[in-house]
Amino acid sequence: MTAATRLAHLMFLGLVFATTAQAEEIAEGVIASGTPFETRWRVYDSEVAGPTVLVIGGVHGNEPSGHRAARQIATWPVNRGRLVVLPAANPPALAARTRRIPGMDGDAGDLNRHFEVIHDEVRPTGSAAPAIWRFVESISPDVILDLHEGYGFRAAGSKSVGTSVITHREVDDPGQQLMLRAANQGIEDPRRRFVELDGMVAGSLARAAAVALGTEAHILETTWKDQPLSRRCRQHRRMVAARLVALGMCGDSEPLVDMIVDPEDARPRIALFDGAGAGNASQGRRFEAQLPGCRVERLGSEDIRAGCLQAFDAVIFPGGSGSGQAEALGVPGRDKVREFVDEGGGYIGVCAGSYLALDNYTWGLRLVPMDSHDRKHWRRGNAILTIELTEEGRETFLKSESVREIAFRQGPLMRPSEDPENDATVDVLAWFRTGVGRNGADPATMIDTPAIVRVGFGAGRVLLFSPHPELTDDMEDWLRLAFDWAAEIKPVPQAAPSR
Numbered sequence: 001m002t003a004a005t006r007l008a009h010l011m012f013l014g015l016v017f018a019t020t021a022q023a024e025e026i027a028e029g030v031i032a033s034g035t036p037f038e039t040r041w042r043v044y045d046s047e048v049a050g051p052t053v054l055v056i057g058g059v060h061g062n063e064p065s066g067h068r069a070a071r072q073i074a075t076w077p078v079n080r081g082r083l084v085v086l087p088a089a090n091p092p093a094l095a096a097r098t099r100r101i102p103g104m105d106g107d108a109g110d111l112n113r114h115f116e117v118i119h120d121e122v123r124p125t126g127s128a129a130p131a132i133w134r135f136v137e138s139i140s141p142d143v144i145l146d147l148h149e150g151y152g153f154r155a156a157g158s159k160s161v162g163t164s165v166i167t168h169r170e171v172d173d174p175g176q177q178l179m180l181r182a183a184n185q186g187i188e189d190p191r192r193r194f195v196e197l198d199g200m201v202a203g204s205l206a207r208a209a210a211v212a213l214g215t216e217a218h219i220l221e222t223t224w225k226d227q228p229l230s231r232r233c234r235q236h237r238r239m240v241a242a243r244l245v246a247l248g249m250c251g252d253s254e255p256l257v258d259m260i261v262d263p264e265d266a267r268p269r270i271a272l273f274d275g276a277g278a279g280n281a282s283q284g285r286r287f288e289a290q291l292p293g294c295r296v297e298r299l300g301s302e303d304i305r306a307g308c309l310q311a312f313d314a315v316i317f318p319g320g321s322g323s324g325q326a327e328a329l330g331v332p333g334r335d336k337v338r339e340f341v342d343e344g345g346g347y348i349g350v351c352a353g354s355y356l357a358l359d360n361y362t363w364g365l366r367l368v369p370m371d372s373h374d375r376k377h378w379r380r381g382n383a384i385l386t387i388e389l390t391e392e393g394r395e396t397f398l399k400s401e402s403v404r405e406i407a408f409r410q411g412p413l414m415r416p417s418e419d420p421e422n423d424a425t426v427d428v429l430a431w432f433r434t435g436v437g438r439n440g441a442d443p444a445t446m447i448d449t450p451a452i453v454r455v456g457f458g459a460g461r462v463l464l465f466s467p468h469p470e471l472t473d474d475m476e477d478w479l480r481l482a483f484d485w486a487a488e489i490k491p492v493p494q495a496a497p498s499r
């Protein structure tokens with residue numbers, strides 16, 4: 001089939017509902033339309049004869065890397081063959097963050113048990129599998145890569161299939177071996193290395209495609225335990241990119257592995273650091289929930305060192321440990337962050353992320369001409385404190401009341417830098433008017449010190465919160481407003497009058 005007839009065929013099936021400006025290359029559509037399982041797919045067709053690779057994510061709703069990585073991979077171009085991506089195979093389970101379809105127990109709720117094969121024919125069961133199977137048949141993929149996660153590390157003796165490549169095969173599979181090599185790049189700890197497995201569970205989508213369609217089928221499993229989402233997504237992207245390169249669909253895997261957002265996506269783009277020194281997954285989810293309408297992606301140290309920030313409008317460094325984040329980034333990562341802001345990017349620091357941006361730590365980013373004051377007593381405790389907003393603060397946070405209560409968790413006490421070279425003008429947006437002092441700290445020390453500041457750095461902008469707006473009731477829009485300022489997002493200008 002040519003690309004045009006293939007597209008016509010998909011349109012005939014009612015699968016295509018939208019195409020972009022490059023109609024002959026990118027097609028998008030939905031399956032299971034009008035049901036709770038309605039979900040989008042995307043095809044990048046190079047229009048050059050070659051294999052079709054189908055990437056699937058989100059079959060299990062509690063395995064976020066598979067879904068996220070597939071969504072990222074959906075932005076990749078290929079120069080030979082077709083790349084088809086279905087990033088959210090099981091929307092109700094993804095929304096509930098459960099393995100099974102909400103409200104259903106055992107295999108009845110497990111979408112990856114619904115593709116039963118009887119005499120080499122697939123008999124999909126349940127509410128979602130029939131539409132997915134019709135889609136797979138219509139695509140007729142040469143290779144299927146189904147992205148999943150496990151709870152443990154297989155190589156460390158876990159019963160979980162986490163951190164493995166499961167392949168349906170009779171003999172050694174070169175595709176499996178090259179994905180293992182790509183995924184294991186840089187993993188020193190033998191207990192955390194990806195291993196090969198070959199028994200694909202009955203009822204799984206990948207096995208059904210292998211048996212009924214003769215598709216080369218792999219299930220790519222990362223491990224959610226003790227690993228940030230950004231790392232798992234990178235592992236998934238590495239494996240998929242390696243397979244595409246070996247199939248001759250793209251020249252080099254690295255630019256793909258580092259491609260996380262669609263250049264055509266018009267939504268504001270925010271990178272949220274989730275590497276060592278950042279908080280846990282629930283912290284990340286809280287930030288995302290407070291940034292509606294934005295494309296928020298978790299980035300780790302490796303992503304930042306590889307230059308992935310360049311595709312974003314702003315980066316958020318959240319609570320946790322400032323020195324821990326600095327150590328994770330290393331000097332090359334810290335240089336990349338400074339370069340990003342210097343060239344026009346936005347930086348938002350919250351608590352630890354604010355320590356990271358200050359001037360008087362050897363590991364600091366030195367983005368803001370402020371020093372961390374009373375460092376000896378940083379463990380001064382958590383409290384709800386009173387802040388008073390300045391005129392600029394009230395403007396930034398949309399005419400907020402000037403006196404507010406805010407959650408404080410041992411964030412920095414800031415005072416102007418002692419470095420005379422560092423004389424950029426800092427706007428204070430809010431002052432602490434009350435203080436907390438445990439572990440030998442004097443609560444009075446922090447009273448009347450800046451709680452929220454902003455400053456320009458090169459062509460970019462930096463806004464630091466010592467306290468936590470995201471943990472405070474009725475401040476749900478403050479992060480978004482801080483981002484709008486940092487990324488210089490202004491109201492949409494009126495179109496020029498036509499002549």
Ligand SMILES: [Zn+2]
Nearest residue numbers: 060063148149
């Ligand atoms: Zn799974």
